[in-house]
Every structure is written in C-alpha cells, then in structure tokens.
Amino acid sequence: MGIDSLxxxxxxxxxxxxxxxxxxxxxxxxxxxxxxxxxxxxAVAFFGSxxxxxxxxxxxxxEQEAFSQLVRMDNLSNFFAxxxxxxxxxxxxxxxxxxQREGLxxxxxxxxxxxSMTGMVFMAQANDLMTVYLGIEIMSIPVYxxxxxxxxxxxxxxxxxxxxxxxxxxxxxxxxxxxLLYGAVGTTQLADILRQAPGALKASxxxxxxxxxxxxxxxxxxxxxxxxxxxTPDAYEGAPTSVTAFMSVAVKAAGFSVxxxxxxxxxSPMAVDWSQIFWWLAVLSMVLGNVxxxxxxxxxxxxxxxxxxxxGYVLVALTTGTETGIHAALIYLxxxxxxxxxxxxxxxxVSREGDQGVEIRxxxxxxxxxxxxxxxxxxxxxxxxxxxxxxxxxxxxxxxSAAVKAGYxxxxxxxxxxxxxxxxxxxxxxVVMYMKxxxxxxxxxxxxxxxxxxxxxxxxxxxxxxxxxxxxxxPGWLSHFAQQALQGLTSLL
Amino acid sequence: MLSPYIPVFVGILWAALLAAVxxxxxxxxxxxxxxxEKRSTYECGIxxxxxxxxxRFSIKFYVVAVLFLLFDxxxxxxxxxAVLLKRLGLLGLIEMMTxxxxxxxxxxxxxKKGALNWE
Numbered sequence: 001m002g003i004d005s006l007x008x009x010x011x012x013x014x015x016x017x018x019x020x021x022x023x024x025x026x027x028x029x030x031x032x033x034x035x036x037x038x039x040x041x042x043a044v045a046f047f048g049s050x051x052x053x054x055x056x057x058x059x060x061x062x063e064q065e066a067f068s069q070l071v072r073m074d075n076l077s078n079f080f081a082x083x084x085x086x087x088x089x090x091x092x093x094x095x096x097x098x099x100q101r102e103g104l105x106x107x108x109x110x111x112x113x114x115x116s117m118t119g120m121v122f123m124a125q126a127n128d129l130m131t132v133y134l135g136i137e138i139m140s141i142p143v144y145x146x147x148x149x150x151x152x153x154x155x156x157x158x159x160x161x162x163x164x165x166x167x168x169x170x171x172x173x174x175x176x177x178x179x180l181l182y183g184a185v186g187t188t189q190l191a192d193i194l195r196q197a198p199g200a201l202k203a204s205x206x207x208x209x210x211x212x213x214x215x216x217x218x219x220x221x222x223x224x225x226x227x228x229x230x231x232t233p234d235a236y237e238g239a240p241t242s243v244t245a246f247m248s249v250a251v252k253a254a255g256f257s258v259x260x261x262x263x264x265x266x267x268s269p270m271a272v273d274w275s276q277i278f279w280w281l282a283v284l285s286m287v288l289g290n291v292x293x294x295x296x297x298x299x300x301x302x303x304x305x306x307x308x309x310x311x312g313y314v315l316v317a318l319t320t321g322t323e324t325g326i327h328a329a330l331i332y333l334x335x336x337x338x339x340x341x342x343x344x345x346x347x348x349x350v351s352r353e354g355d356q357g358v359e360i361r362x363x364x365x366x367x368x369x370x371x372x373x374x375x376x377x378x379x380x381x382x383x384x385x386x387x388x389x390x391x392x393x394x395x396x397x398x399x400x401s402a403a404v405k406a407g408y409x410x411x412x413x414x415x416x417x418x419x420x421x422x423x424x425x426x427x428x429x430x431v432v433m434y435m436k437x438x439x440x441x442x443x444x445x446x447x448x449x450x451x452x453x454x455x456x457x458x459x460x461x462x463x464x465x466x467x468x469x470x471x472x473x474x475p476g477w478l479s480h481f482a483q484q485a486l487q488g489l490t491s492l493l
Numbered sequence: 494m495l496s497p498y499i500p501v502f503v504g505i506l507w508a509a510l511l512a513a514v515x516x517x518x519x520x521x522x523x524x525x526x527x528x529x530e531k532r533s534t535y536e537c538g539i540x541x542x543x544x545x546x547x548x549r550f551s552i553k554f555y556v557v558a559v560l561f562l563l564f565d566x567x568x569x570x571x572x573x574x575a576v577l578l579k580r581l582g583l584l585g586l587i588e589m590m591t592x593x594x595x596x597x598x599x600x601x602x603x604x605k606k607g608a609l610n611w612e
Contacts, residue, residue, distance in 0.1 A: 003582070
C-alpha cells in the first residue's frame with residue numbers, strides 16, 4: 001500500500017480512529033485533572049463515541065475494503081457498529097454516577113471502555129481471520145480489567161481472574177483454529193476461505209474441519225453459549241453493574257458479528273455441517289439459561305443466565321443459515337441490546353454503594369416508593385419475556401418464524417416453550433415489585449432505592465423503555481435497516 | 494509442498510548437532526572436579542532459594558513483568574522496521590510514529606501514576 005491510498009484506507013476505519021484517539025485523550029486527561037474532578041473524561045468519552053456514531057451513520061451505504069483487504073466496511077459492519085456505539089453511549093450514561101459512587105478510577109474506566117469499543121468495531125469490519133483475532137483481543141483485554149475494577153468488593157477481582165483465564169484459553173483455541181484453517185486452505189482472508197471451502201469439504205480435509213470446530217468454540221465462548229458459558233454468571237455478578245450491562249450486550253453482539261461473518265457467510269458451503277452444531281448449541285443454551293435462571297436470587301445472576309438464553313434465541317435464527325435468519329438475528333441483537341441495557345440500568349438505579357441491593361427480594365414493594373423505576377423495569381421484563389406490545393416480542397417473532405420458514409419447526413417449538421419458562425422468572429420481579437408490601441425492616445423503610453442517582457441513568461432508562469415500546473409497535477424501520485445491512489452479502493449464501 | 498521448510502529443518506538439525514558435539518567434547522576432554530558450589534543450581538550467582546515456588550510475592554513484580562513485555566514487544570517490532578526503513582518509506586515512518594505515540598502516552602501515564610516506583 002502506498003501513501004497515496006492512505007486517506008481512503010483511513011476513512012474506512014474512521015470510527016475506530018475516533019474512538020482510539022478519544023481513549024488516548026481520556027488517558028491524558030486523567031493525568032491532568034486531579035481526583036474528584038473527572039467530568040472532562042466522561043464528556044470527552046461521550047462526545048468521542050457520539051462522533052464515531054455519526055461517522056458510522058454517515059458512511060451507511062458505502063462499501064469499501066482497505067489495508068490489503070484486512071478490513072471491510074459495508075452495511076453489515078455499519079449496522080453492528082451502530083449497535084456497539086449506541087450501547088457504548090448508553091453505558092456511558094449509566095456509568096457516570098455509578099463510577100463516582102463506587103469510587104472507580106474514572107479515567108481508566110472510560111479509556112478502557114473506549115478501547116473495548118474500538119476492538120468491537122474492528123471485529124464488525126473484519127475481513128480476515130487476523131483482524132478477527134486482533135479485534136477480539138482489543139475488545140476483551142479492556143473488559144477483563146473492567147470486570148476486576150471494583151477492587152473493594154472481593155467478588156470483582158475473582159470474577160476478573162476467572163474471565164481472564166477462561167477468556168485467554170478461549171482465545172488460544174480460536175487462534176489454534178485459525179492456524180489449522182490456514183494450514184488447510186493457505187489463507188486467512190475470508191473471501192479466499194469462501195472460495196476454497198467447497199474443495200476442502202469435498203476432500204473432507206480433517207485440518208479444515210478441526211479448524212472450523214475450534215473457531216466455533218472460541219466464538220461460542222465470547223457469546224456465552226452452553227457449554228462454553230461457565231464464566232458468564234460469575235463474571236456478570238462480580239463485575240461493576242455498568243460493566244455487566246456493557247458486556248452482556250456489546251461483547252455478545254460483537255461475538256455474533258464475527259460468528260455471522262466468519263461462519264454463516266464465509267463458510268456457507270458447509271452450512272449443512274455447522275447448522276447441526278448450531279441447533280444443539282441453541283437448544284442447550286435456551287434450556288439451560290432459562291431453567292437455571294428460575295432459581296436465581298441475585299438479579300445480576302438471573303440476568304446473566306437470561307443472557308445465555310438470549311444468545312440461544314439469536315442462534316436459533318442463525319441455525320437456518322438463510323437471509324431471513326441473519327436478518328432476524330440482526331433485529332434480535334438490536335432489540336436485545338436496548339432491553340438488557342435498560343434492565344441493568346434499573347439494577348444500577350436501585351442498588352446502593354458497594355453494589356448492595358441486587359437481590360430480587362430488595363425489589364419488594366418498589367412500585368410504591370419508586371413507581372417510575374418499577375414501570376421501566378416492568379417494560380424491560382415484559383420485553384425480555386417477549387410479551388407482545390414490546391420489542392422483545394418482535395425479536396422473538398422474527399427469530400422463530402425464520403426457523404419455521406427454514407423447516408426447523410422443532411427448534412422453534414423448543415424456543416417458544418423456553419420463552420414460556422422464562423416468563424416465570426421475569427414476571428417474578430414484577431410480582432415482587434407490584435404485589436408485595438415493602439418490608440418493615442429499618443433498612444428498607446428508607447428504601448434501598450433512596451439514594452438519588454444521576455440524571456444519566458434516568459435518561460438512559462427513558463430512552464431504552466421508549467424505544468422498546470416504539471420498536472414493538474413500529475418494527476418496520478428496524479427491519480428495513482437490517483435488510484439494507486445484508487445487501488450485497490446474501491449472494492454469498 | 495514442504496520444500497520451503499527444509500532449510501528450517503536443516504537448521505534445527507544443525508543446532509542440535511552442534512550442541513551435542515560441544516557438550517560431548519567438554520565431557521570427554523574437560524577436567525571434572527565437582528564442588529558443592531559447582532553442583533548447585535545456578536541462580537544469578539546467589540544461593541538458590543529452596544522451597545515451594547507457590548508462595549505469595551509482591552504484586553510489584555507483575556507490574557514490572559507486564560511493562561517489560563510491552564516494551565520488549567515494541568523493540569521486537571521496531572527491529573524489522575528499522576532494517577526495512579528505506580523500502581517502507583514515509584508511510585512506514587508515519588505508521589511507526591503513530592505506534593510509538595500511543596505507547597508514549599501509555600508510558601507517561603504509567604510513569605506519572607507511579608507504577609515505576611518500587612516503594
């Protein structure tokens with residue numbers, strides 16, 4: 001690549017550049033400003049992410065490759081980048097007062113969040129297995145640190161260590177898979193892999209098949225599918241709640257962006273093989289996630305298991321390997337991002353210093369004292385359960401109907417049954433909030449929801465709740481954008 | 494298909510052979526007068542630490558190790574760049590300076606935060 005093509009190449013990775021520069025500025029600001037005056041960091045991070053979002057939206061519709069085809073910007077990558085940046089912005093809103101309350105190192109927190117988002121956008125734009133790997137690492141390493149950041153609580157460093165060890169292991173497996181795949185087809189470029197796959201399949205090259213299997217394991221870990229989910233409940237429970245919110249939606253969506261690009265699109269010639277594996281992973285994730293969530297008392301843990309189940313629903317759509325399936329997965333991920341962030345937003349609003357008040361019984365009678373939080377939580381819980389006027393229903397409708405259309409009727413049946421199971425533990429939160437009196441204990445007389453929480457949390461709760469209702473009633477425009485995201489890629493199927 | 498790797502294989506063989514010859518020759522012809530000091534494990538010239546390796550030690554070592562790794566990789570990356578600087582031209586220079594700038598910001602941060610102070 002010559003220097004003449006540099007500006008064009010840089011314009012492809014513009015969102016990443018904006019995020020990375022913002023991260024460096026945040027780090028520098030952290031040194032310049034003394035503690036207790038960390039506002040500039042937050043504002044810089046917020047406007048940096050906003051600029052990255054604007055630049056992504058501005059490049060909607062363009063299709064371009066750069067850096068020797070290592071990265072590729074198209075509507076699919078833009079769609080995912082919009083999800084990541086939207087999640088990032090809402091997470092920042094949720095974080096501001098939380099970071100201050102819990103005494104987290106603000107400069108480092110925002111810097112790591114931004115670097116992680118940079119990695120995610122790289123993952124979405126990956127056009128080569130090396131970019132996939134680098135993106136995953138750029139995303140994951142800051143998240144390992146973020147999980148362990150609440151050093152006052154004994155759970156947080158433990159969660160960070162677990163996540164780091166298992167994450168490192170999964171990365172190694174992924175890299176091993178990439179190496180085997182390279183050994184089999186002699187390239188790491190996704191387009192070349194797509195060209196070589198039929199030949200490797202015809203020869204049933206064991207190197208190739210093992211490579212694909214290991215790739216699946218590595219990605220299954222990132223999106224926490226059963227049986228690669230072991231880290232999820234502990235990491236989600238121990239992490240600062242704002243980080244859990246971020247991880248449970250953005251990291252998962254990033255994992256799926258890679259899964260869609262590498263497995264579903266670039267390995268479409270072997271769809272017969274991986275769709276069977278997907279079928280089992282989806283069923284196991286839905287069953288285990290939903291059933292184990294039934295007995296959770298800690299709401300963060302409950303949402304962790306629910307996130308495993310939701311990864312299963314997305315996989316139901318992807319099992320089909322059709323255009324309708326990917327379309328449904330995109331819609332599901334977008335909607336899931338909003339409703340899960342919202343639910344964690346309420347958890348942040350309700351909790352007290354030291355991450356107390358995250359048991360489901362702490363929500364007893366909340367509707368009396370904090371009707372708006374309770375109402376918002378009701379919207380999110382209904383949406384996660386998939387009850388009609390909310391967007392969660394739309395997401396599940398698209399996912400299951402894609403499965404039925406492709407002939408996976410039993411998969412859809414299991415999905416619907418498991419959604420019915422999930423209604424129990426989602427609606428249990430509502431029962432506790434609305435149909436029980438607040439406990440008489442002194443601790444609760446002031447309410448665990450007494451402490452005022454920053455405006456950022458309220459704003460993000462409003463944004464999430466209203467957009468869920470809006471998308472539940474008018475899902476057409478989201479479906480339209482998801483359709484555009486797949487333009488030009490469906491020829492690969 | 495494997496032919497490009499044959500020189501590597503020959504190199505490995507050659508290295509193993511050389512090592513075997515050197516050790517063998519010194520065993521055959523060298524004087525052998527063991528003392529307790531000579532027989533003990535070499536550990537930077539100090540008396541070897543005896544005991545379980547799984548003890549707690551200061552977290553400062555981790556910081557040093559991580560920082561070492563960082564700058565180690567940086568130098569490894571710079572070496573081939575320096576060799577090929579002429580061919581990479583201005584673009585290579587810009588890329589390396591960007592890389593270094595990022596590292597310098599992180600380095601200044603680490604320095605100012607006192608991670609390099611042992612006390």
